[in-house]
Amino acid sequence: MTTIQEAVPREPVAVRREALYFAVRNGKLMTGLTIVLALLLLGLIGPLFVAAAPNEYSVQAMSPPTGEHWLGTTTFGQDIFAQFVHGLRATFAVGVIGGGIAAVIGMVVGFVAGYLGGLVDEVLNMLTNIILVIPSLAVLLIVNAYLGIRSVAVQGLFIGLTQWPWAARAIRAQTFSLRTREFVDLARMSGSGTGRIIAREIAPNMSSYLFMTFILLFGGSVLIASSLDFIGLGPTEGVSLGLMLQNANQWSALQLGMWWWFVPPGAAITAIVGALYVANVGLDEVFNPKLRET
Amino acid sequence: MRRYFGRKLLIYGLTFFVAVTVNWMIPRFMPGDPVASMVARANVTKPEAVEAMRAYYNNLFGLDQPLLTQYANFWGALLRGDFGTSIWLFPTPVSQVIGGAVPYTLALVVPSVLLSWVVGNRFGAYAARRKLLDNTVLPVGYVLTAMPYMWLAVLLAWSLGVIAGLFPVAGGYSFSMRPNLSWTFVLDLLHHWTLPFLSLFLVALGGWAIGMRNMIIYELESDYSAYLSALGAPSKLIRRYAFRNAVLPQITGLALQLGVLVAGALVTEIVFAYPGLGSLILKAIQNKDFFLLQGAFLFIVLGVLIANFIIDIVYVVVDPRTRAGMAGAQA
Numbered sequence: 001m002t003t004i005q006e007a008v009p010r011e012p013v014a015v016r017r018e019a020l021y022f023a024v025r026n027g028k029l030m031t032g033l034t035i036v037l038a039l040l041l042l043g044l045i046g047p048l049f050v051a052a053a054p055n056e057y058s059v060q061a062m063s064p065p066t067g068e069h070w071l072g073t074t075t076f077g078q079d080i081f082a083q084f085v086h087g088l089r090a091t092f093a094v095g096v097i098g099g100g101i102a103a104v105i106g107m108v109v110g111f112v113a114g115y116l117g118g119l120v121d122e123v124l125n126m127l128t129n130i131i132l133v134i135p136s137l138a139v140l141l142i143v144n145a146y147l148g149i150r151s152v153a154v155q156g157l158f159i160g161l162t163q164w165p166w167a168a169r170a171i172r173a174q175t176f177s178l179r180t181r182e183f184v185d186l187a188r189m190s191g192s193g194t195g196r197i198i199a200r201e202i203a204p205n206m207s208s209y210l211f212m213t214f215i216l217l218f219g220g221s222v223l224i225a226s227s228l229d230f231i232g233l234g235p236t237e238g239v240s241l242g243l244m245l246q247n248a249n250q251w252s253a254l255q256l257g258m259w260w261w262f263v264p265p266g267a268a269i270t271a272i273v274g275a276l277y278v279a280n281v282g283l284d285e286v287f288n289p290k291l292r293e294t
Numbered sequence: 295m296r297r298y299f300g301r302k303l304l305i306y307g308l309t310f311f312v313a314v315t316v317n318w319m320i321p322r323f324m325p326g327d328p329v330a331s332m333v334a335r336a337n338v339t340k341p342e343a344v345e346a347m348r349a350y351y352n353n354l355f356g357l358d359q360p361l362l363t364q365y366a367n368f369w370g371a372l373l374r375g376d377f378g379t380s381i382w383l384f385p386t387p388v389s390q391v392i393g394g395a396v397p398y399t400l401a402l403v404v405p406s407v408l409l410s411w412v413v414g415n416r417f418g419a420y421a422a423r424r425k426l427l428d429n430t431v432l433p434v435g436y437v438l439t440a441m442p443y444m445w446l447a448v449l450l451a452w453s454l455g456v457i458a459g460l461f462p463v464a465g466g467y468s469f470s471m472r473p474n475l476s477w478t479f480v481l482d483l484l485h486h487w488t489l490p491f492l493s494l495f496l497v498a499l500g501g502w503a504i505g506m507r508n509m510i511i512y513e514l515e516s517d518y519s520a521y522l523s524a525l526g527a528p529s530k531l532i533r534r535y536a537f538r539n540a541v542l543p544q545i546t547g548l549a550l551q552l553g554v555l556v557a558g559a560l561v562t563e564i565v566f567a568y569p570g571l572g573s574l575i576l577k578a579i580q581n582k583d584f585f586l587l588q589g590a591f592l593f594i595v596l597g598v599l600i601a602n603f604i605i606d607i608v609y610v611v612v613d614p615r616t617r618a619g620m621a622g623a624q625a
Contacts (some may be wrong), residue, residue, distance in 0.1 A: 130309045133602060135553030137560070138594045141496050142587055145579045146324040187595065219440070226442045227561045231576060245444060249565060254463065262452075266445030274440030287409065 019208075022286045028280025033234030035275035039268060043092055046085030054078070054086040054239040065260050072260035075251050083239045084264050089285040090240035091222055091269065094156045098221030101160025103214040106180040111198045113168070114175025125172070128165045136162035137227060144233035152235050155228060159221045167213050174209060178202050215280050226269050241265035302606050306599050313595040318368045318590050322361070342617035377589035382581035388589035391574065393394040396593070398466055401487065404558045406494035411548055414502025419537055421503065422510035432501055440502030443558040447493040454489060461489045464567040490566045494559055498551075505547060509540035542613055549605040552598050 019281025023029055055078055065072045071080035113124035136159075139223055144150060178184060179202065187201050203210065228234060230249070248254075248262035329351045333344055339526055352358045359367070371378070377388035421431040438446075455463035467473065467482050513519060513536035522532045563572030578586040 037585060126305065126308065129305050130312050132550065133306070133553070133599060134313050134316075135307045135556055135594055135598050137553070138591045139558030141325070141575060141579070142317070142320055142584075142591050145582075145584070145587055146320055223440075223442055227444065227557065229441075230444045230561060232579060242442075245442075245448065249444070249448060254448065254456055257456065259452065262445075262448050266442060266448065270437065270441045270445065272440075274436050277436050277440055 005045070006282045009062040011138065013267055015155060019160050019286055023283075025249060026286055029286060030250055032275040032277075032279025032282060036194040036279065039272055040092055043085055043088030043206070047082075047089065050082045050085055054083045071264055072258070074247065075253075075256075075258070080244075080260060080264065083244055084241075084268070087239045087241040087244055087265060088268060090152050090235065090238060091225070091242075091272065092151050094159065094240070095218040095222045095272075097153060097156025098159035098163060098209050098225065099214055099218035101157060101255065102167060102217045102221070103210070104161040105160070106164040106217070107171055107203075107210065107214065109164065109168040110171025111175050111202065113201065115179050115194065115198055117179075118178075122173075124168075126201040128172075130276075132169070137224060140224070140228060141233065144228060149235045150233065152238070152240065155225055155235065159224050159228075163220055163224070164215060170213060171206075171210070174206050175202055178205060208283065212280050212283055215276050215283075219276045222269060222273055241269050298605075298610070302603070304552045310595065311601060313593065315365075315371065316550045317591055318365055318537075321584055321588075322364075357431060372592070377592070378585035380583055382577060382583040384424060388585050391586060392571070392589055392593050395569060395571050398484060398568060399559060399563065399572070402490055402494065402563070402568065402570060403556060406491050406498065406559070407548075407552075407555050410495045410498035411502055411544070414499045415506045415541065416542055417499070418503040418506025418508075419533075419540070420511050421507045422514070423521060423533070429505070431507065435500035435504040435507075438497055439504065441497055443493070443497055443561045444565050446497055447490065447562045450489050450493050451565060462486050463489065466569040486566075486568070490562050490568050493562050493565075494555075497558060498555060501551070502544065502547075506540060509543055510536050513539050543614065545605060545609050549602050549609075552601050552605075556594055556598060 063073045063077075071084055074083075109124050109128060113121045113128075137160055140158055144155070147154065148205055175198075184197060184201050189196050192200070225240070226235075226242035226245065229240050230246045232246060233242045234240055234246065242265070244265040245262055248258070248265075253259075253261040312597070329348060333347050333351065349358075375389055377392070380386050380388050380391050383391055403577045417427075417431055451463040454460050462468070462485060466486055467479065468486075473479065510533075514532070519532050519536060522535070523529070559570070560572030560575060563570045564576050567573060571594065575581070575587060575590050578590065
């Protein structure tokens with residue numbers, strides 16, 4: 001809120017430069033971003049350097065990490081490092097698709113409800129509240145169980161469709177406080193339409209907030225996807241970090257002491273989501289002068 | 295008062311209506327034919343037998359009637375408490391199968407949700423004013439909230455269960471036992487309950503602690519805190535006011551988080567093969583028991599709605615503003 005109030009009268013370029021100045025000096029933001037980017041990079045280029053296909057069987061089964069198999073092999077001799085780098089891709093993909101779709105729906109519903117108010121707001125707000133109360137994982141469970149073919153894209157789509165309500169709520173509240181400001185009134189008086197005012201006047205003024213909302217939705221999508229995968233409702237083809245955990249659990253890696261099977265995928269999910277949360281706190285400090293420590 | 299609860303009841307009523315409708319729609323409008331997969335599962339080779347089975351299942355589902363009648367029948371059966379018959383445990387009614395699993399899930403969810411909320415809020419409030427504690431609670435809290443539920447469960451099962459051998463890692467009670475009301479059995483239950491409880495408790499704890507910490511810092515910077523300290527009020531009093539004000543959003547947060555927490559419990563149960571709703575859902579999916587799946591879904595929705603309603607009541611009791619507003623509305 002304070003961000004918006006103080007940022008409005010300044011030149012946009014100066015604001016951007018100032019944000020960047022504080023961004024590179026923010027330890028939380030930089031640490032978080034570094035971890036996420038490092039894992040993204042590993043997921044993007046890793047598969048190019050790994051010879052083995054992720055689900056290919058080799059002779060060496062149940063091997064602990066060695067020079068040949070960096071993260072060891074599964075009970076069936078699949079290379080865990082190969083699965084890991086391919087799984088990272090699926091995880092980032094599901095986060096982008098799920099988080100993106102949820103952010104778009106949340107923005108549309110939040111902006112329209114917050115800006116128009118009145119009956120439209122009542123109806124949209126009620127819809128938001130209804131979907132907010134239904135446990136989304138339970139819906140996803142039955143939808144995914146009925147879907148015959150499952151892919152990362154479909155999974156992301158359904159996660160996005162169930163995850164938007166709280167984002168819509170938050171954006172609605174923000175829009176509410178912006179719509180009575182002078183520059184919005186001015187735009188309205190000069191004859192701009194609703195869509196134009198939302199896109200040109202309101203949205204740019206809360207861009208930092210929208211970006212942070214997307215980050216949280218991204219993290220949430222990754223976590224939900226891993227839960228679905230773990231229950232056995234993951235993509236039917238390919239690998240993901242959640243599927244690796246599922247396989248490890250199903251083939252009793254625990255009891256066999258094969259820690260290298262279930263530690264890396266869980267640690268990667270935790271690292272991605274945790275780093276995103278920490279980066280989000282950093283971003284908050286960058287955009288909100290009140291929160292800066294020094 | 296009436297207006298507040300009227301609005302809430304309307305939302306909950308509509309939510310239940312939407313949930314039931316979605317539940318009814320999914321098997322009928324989703325790609326994939328549940329009847330076909332059930333027939334395929336039965337492994338019948340004779341074409342006449344396949345036809346007979348198809349007709350039987352269509353009749354059982356009520357799929358041979360017009361859509362509107364099907365929808366009405368679905369509601370009618372539901373209001374009579376009839377969730378259909380389980381396919382996996384044929385011919386046990388779904389409500390009976392679910393009834394056997396619910397106590398285990400409740401015993402896991404209720405204590406872990408409440409305890410993590412209370413303890414997390416305490417920790418967060420302390421962290422807000424002690425730099426040392428803040429520097430430990432915050433990072434640990436972030437790691438805990440970022441962990442997938444099942445991974446923490448797997449790690450706990452591996453470290454405390456397999457390596458240390460302190461707790462059993464599977465089941466609700468020992469295989470050698472039959473459920474009865476003796477001390478040995480209750481102790482055995484508790485022994486099996488500890489690890490799943492601990493994993494749920496820990497993951498939820500971090501989120502509450504971080505939320506409370508941020509709220510308290512926000513409250514301590516607010517005008518009334520500044521005013522109180524300018525008046526020379528002891529900082530203990532200021533902190534007490536800050537805590538009271540910060541707890542309110544945390545109660546709302548609890549209502550919002552309920553669905554997520556229940557989902558976490560389902561996944562955790564699967565890791566520990568705990569005989570609650572989560573394991574039941576897994577079995578239902580593996581056996582393509584759609585009736586059981588839908589029954590469990592409706593049961594979870596109902597549970598979350600009831601819990602939300604209880605939180606709403608608690609909110610009214612705790613928040614003086616809502617109470618004052620209600621008194622004004624009545625006058």
